[in-house]
Each structure stands twice: as structure tokens, then as C-alpha cells.
Amino acid sequence: MGEGNIQGIRKDYGVEELSKTSVLDSPIDQFELWFKDAMKSEGSEVNACVLSTLAEDNCPEGRVVLLKFFAEDGFTFYTNYESKKAQQLAKHPFASMTFYWRTRERQIRLKGRVEKVSAEVSDAYYFERPEGSQLGAWASPQSQEIPDRAFLKKRVENVKQRFETEELKRPDFWGGYILIPTEVEFWQGRPSRLHDRIVYSLVDGQWVTKRLAP
Ligand SMILES: Cc1cc2nc3c(=O)[nH]c(=O)nc-3n(C[C@H](O)[C@H](O)[C@H](O)COP(=O)(O)O)c2cc1C
Known part of the structure; x- marks a missing residue:
């Protein structure tokens, strides 16, 4: 366990080609x-x-x-x-x-x-995103350590409750x-x-x- 010889994985390419004259100006x-x-x-x-x-x-x-x-x-x-x-x-x-x-x-x-x-x-x-994603943005302290999944679920519930009475806005x-x-x-x-x-x-x-x- 814990190792893998994957040297044999290889692929030859050849579907298409690209040149300085074939690319667009921008x-x-x-x-x-x-x-x-x-x-x-x-x-x-x-x-x-x-x-x-x-x-x-x-x-x-x-x-x-x-x-x-x-x-x-x-x-x-x-x-x-x-x-x-x-x-x-x-x-x-x-x-x-x-x-x-x-x-x-x-x-x-x-x-x-x-x-x-x-x-x-x-x-x-x-405001184009689905409502779940809008609330999720409020609920997730992205990249911070959290104790467990239940913590996130609780945050989502709190956010849902908050925006039942308050108008939903984008978090700053x-x-x-x-x-x-x-x-x-x-x-x-x-x-x-x-x-x-x-x-x-x-x-x-x-x-x-x-x-x-x-
Ligand atoms: C397919 C896929 C799409 C993702 N799209 C986003 C995205 O658009 N924005 C975002 O913040 N994180 C997105 N993530 C999560 C990020 O890869 C990353 O875990 C998160 O942004 C935290 O990164 P950071 O701690 O370096 O800030 C996506 C992950 C995957 C696998």
C-alpha cells in the first residue's frame, strides 16, 4: 500500500494542430x-x-x-x-x-x-445563482477550520431564518x-x-x- 508504479500510463496525442499563423490575433x-x-x-x-x-x-x-x-x-x-x-x-x-x-x-x-x-x-x-448557493455563500466561512458538518448545517439554518424576515443581499x-x-x-x-x-x-x-x- 502507499505506492503505485504508474510509469506505463502514456498517451500519444494527435487530434489537432496549432501554429502562429492559425491562431487569431487576440x-x-x-x-x-x-x-x-x-x-x-x-x-x-x-x-x-x-x-x-x-x-x-x-x-x-x-x-x-x-x-x-x-x-x-x-x-x-x-x-x-x-x-x-x-x-x-x-x-x-x-x-x-x-x-x-x-x-x-x-x-x-x-x-x-x-x-x-x-x-x-x-x-x-x-442574484443569478440558485437560492441554495446564495444562502451557502453566507453560511460558509471558506478556508477556516470548522468543528464538523453539523456546524455548517446549523449556519445554513441560521441564515435561512435570518432571511425569512430580512431582505436577502450579497454578503460583503x-x-x-x-x-x-x-x-x-x-x-x-x-x-x-x-x-x-x-x-x-x-x-x-x-x-x-x-x-x-x-
Ligand atoms: C469543480 C470545482 C469547482 C469549484 N469552483 C469554485 C469556485 O468557483 N469558487 C470557489 O471559491 N471555490 C471553488 N471550488 C473550491 C475550491 O477549489 C477551493 O476548495 C476553495 O475555493 C477554497 O480555496 P482556498 O482555501 O485556497 O481559498 C471548486 C472546486 C471544484 C473541485
Whole structure:
């Protein structure tokens, strides 16, 4: 027990290819193209990505979050503003997002500065969510140690009771962040480990592309 030889697991890629001339001028448009492809084949949670932030001990920390909006100005996800990731972002407001779409043999990595979205934007999304999720945001002290599950259930009951008489609002400690990308890398699996990698970097406000060795 406690060990596993998994050296033999390997796969040769070769579904599609990518070149500097085939990618679109904007990495956001290219992201949209790949996102739409992934939606067709990936099944649920195609919007899941690993968000990596920098911890106080200088060790990067990743966790999965759901991308909820993307546009030229950035990539938005929602979370608890008192969570561990939020504390890390308050100290060091830079992060990366990594998407992996197995069916397409594709990875996208973005990095950049992270800011809170406006209260109006967070409100709009908060009230779009199912009621259970709205109450859950109030009930969960995300990333804090709790004694047991019963503690959470009790918090949900208390929140439910509170909002039977009070009008429901978004907690101040819950909302969105936007990652404003300065670098976006597209990775396409190819045969014999000779994968395609095209990276966009922002240079004087213009996106410039480079091919990287796999
Ligand atoms: C598929 C999936 C989607 C998730 N989506 C979110 C999300 O959108 N926002 C969020 O705060 N946590 C989300 N989580 C939970 C996070 O991975 C993480 O456990 C939580 O945010 C606490 O992270 P932190 O302690 O580093 O702040 C998701 C987890 C999974 C597996």
C-alpha cells in the first residue's frame, strides 16, 4: 500500500494542430474558439480551471474555480473574499489560471493581475445563482477550520431564518475577481511529445505571439 508504479500510463496525442499563423490575433478570441470546441466534447464543467496564487511562504497554491465570464478586459471567477486565496491575492494580486480539456488534448494558461470586480457586477451574478448557493455563500466561512458538518448545517439554518424576515443581499465577503491577462499560452498535444505551444504576450498594448518548444 502507499505506492503505485504508474510509469506505463502514456498517451500519444494527435487530434489537432496549432501554429502562429492559425491562431487569431487576440488570445481572448482564440480562448473563445477553444472554449466553444471544449463545450461540444468535454461534458460538464468545461469552465473549471486551476487558479494558482502565491502563498505567504512563497509556495504557489492551486485550486479549482469556475470561470464565469470572459471578455477582452479579463477572466472572472467568484469566491469568498476572506478565503485563503483572497488573503493571498490581497498580499500579491497576481495569479494564473490553467484550463485542461482532455478530449481536445489542449491546455490554456493565463497569467496576470487580479482585481475585485465592482459590487454591481458581483450583485448581478449573486442574484443569478440558485437560492441554495446564495444562502451557502453566507453560511460558509471558506478556508477556516470548522468543528464538523453539523456546524455548517446549523449556519445554513441560521441564515435561512435570518432571511425569512430580512431582505436577502450579497454578503460583503463574497464576490468576483477578474484576472487581467498579460500572457496567454495555448498548448495542443501532438504526436511523439512534439506538442504545439503558442504564447501571446502583451507588448506596448499589443498581443505578440511566439512558438515555444514543447
Ligand atoms: C469543480 C470545482 C469547482 C469549484 N469552483 C469554485 C469556485 O468557483 N469558487 C470557489 O471559491 N471555490 C471553488 N471550488 C473550491 C475550491 O477549489 C477551493 O476548495 C476553495 O475555493 C477554497 O480555496 P482556498 O482555501 O485556497 O481559498 C471548486 C472546486 C471544484 C473541485
